Amino acid sequence: MAAKGETEQNQNLRHQEVGHKSLLQSDALYQYILETSVYPREPESMKELREVTAKHPWNIMTTSADEGQFLNMLLKLINAKNTMEIGVYTGYSLLATALAIPDDGKILAMDINRENFEIGLPIIEKAGLAHKIDFREGPALPALDQMIEDGKYHGTFDFIFVDADKDNYLNYHKRLIELVKVGGLIGYDNTLWNGSVVAPPDAPMRKYVRYYRDFVLELNKALAADPRIEICMLPVGDGITLCRRVS
Numbered sequence: 001m002a003a004k005g006e007t008e009q010n011q012n013l014r015h016q017e018v019g020h021k022s023l024l025q026s027d028a029l030y031q032y033i034l035e036t037s038v039y040p041r042e043p044e045s046m047k048e049l050r051e052v053t054a055k056h057p058w059n060i061m062t063t064s065a066d067e068g069q070f071l072n073m074l075l076k077l078i079n080a081k082n083t084m085e086i087g088v089y090t091g092y093s094l095l096a097t098a099l100a101i102p103d104d105g106k107i108l109a110m111d112i113n114r115e116n117f118e119i120g121l122p123i124i125e126k127a128g129l130a131h132k133i134d135f136r137e138g139p140a141l142p143a144l145d146q147m148i149e150d151g152k153y154h155g156t157f158d159f160i161f162v163d164a165d166k167d168n169y170l171n172y173h174k175r176l177i178e179l180v181k182v183g184g185l186i187g188y189d190n191t192l193w194n195g196s197v198v199a200p201p202d203a204p205m206r207k208y209v210r211y212y213r214d215f216v217l218e219l220n221k222a223l224a225a226d227p228r229i230e231i232c233m234l235p236v237g238d239g240i241t242l243c244r245r246v247s
């Protein structure tokens with residue numbers, strides 16, 4: 001929202017700064033989406049987890065409520081059962097997934113930080129969903145290598161959500177393309193990276209946005225050129241690219 005008394009010119013300038021949270025033209029439009037169709041339909045457990053996460057110092061990392069709603073709907077549409085998530089944080093997207101998959105569905109969830117996962121875990125337990133989650137603490141890349149070496153995970157995942165270290169996304173893609181089933185989906189989060197993907201190099205940008213920007217640009221090019229997948233880039237949240245494995 002525009003601060004009280006802020007001039008239109010200042011407001012426009014503020015929206016040009018890279019790092020603006022919403023990719024939409026105005027905060028008011030984003031707020032409209034949240035208040036009209038997201039918050040009124042958000043399950044109690046997701047609301048509770050969102051509110052607990054809001055008090056955490058790194059809350060900027062959480063998946064937005066509109067993206068959580070989108071993931072939940074998408075997983076139901078594709079009847080996902082066997083899923084993976086790389087980058088859990090306090091578990092908002094994890095909970096959106098756990099709510100969408102059937103009772104015997106599974107989520108292999110990986111994160112280097114167990115402490116943050118444990119912030120959301122009691123809420124997931126209270127919702128009766130913890131049995132669907134196999135949380136593994138540690139860096140995802142060696143874990144994926146191990147799965148590939150094991151052989152038994154090839155082509156077994158219906159859906160994989162990647163929301164972790166952007167400088168590894170291409171490394172993840174090389175492995176995940178073997179683990180997702182033909183016809184299954186991989187979702188890469190933050191592919192519009194705060195809008196920085198179209199910013200001039202000298203634009204004002206937070207340090208971490210600038211650091212990861214080139215990796216995101218490289219990923220987007222590589223996904224667009226990969227004949228093993230069909231892709232669809234959506235301006236939901238910070239941008240999500242869905243990749244459907246076709247071969």
Ligand SMILES: C[S@@+](CC[C@H](N)C(=O)[O-])C[C@H]1O[C@@H](n2cnc3c(N)ncnc32)[C@H](O)[C@@H]1O
Binds near residue numbers: 063088092116165
């Ligand atoms: C943007 S947050 C994930 C947000 C989460 N999807 C949600 O809904 O709140 C990114 C997470 O990736 C984790 N992460 C960073 N590097 C990682 C790595 N190499 N392997 C696994 N997880 C990693 C971080 O600890 C952090 O919790």
